[in-house]
Amino acid sequence: MDINVTLFGKIVLYSMFIVGGLSYYLGKRKTSTPKVVTLIGVLLCIAPPLNIVYLIVLMLKNDTIVKQSIETSG
Numbered sequence: 001m002d003i004n005v006t007l008f009g010k011i012v013l014y015s016m017f018i019v020g021g022l023s024y025y026l027g028k029r030k031t032s033t034p035k036v037v038t039l040i041g042v043l044l045c046i047a048p049p050l051n052i053v054y055l056i057v058l059m060l061k062n063d064t065i066v067k068q069s070i071e072t073s074g
Contacts, residue, residue: 016045019055026058 023041027034037058044051 011048012045015048015051016042019045019051022055023058026055026061029063030058030061032064 020038020042024034024038027037027041031037041051041054041058044054
């Protein structure tokens with residue numbers, strides 16, 4: 001079976017956009033550093049099985065609790 005390098009490159013390029021968007025969305029909800037999470041997700045697109053595992057691990061992670069400051073006017 002021949003592997004077409006152009007096809008592999010297109011798959012990697014398109015998956016970078018898709019996985020990058022999903023990583024940023026999940027990173028905002030589940031971590032305090034969404035940009036780092038996005039960068040790791042995009043870099044893992046070079047090896048497609050790893051980026052799928054990475055997204056599954058992010059989905060299984062618990063959401064972070066957003067601390068909101070409550071200001072009382074008195």
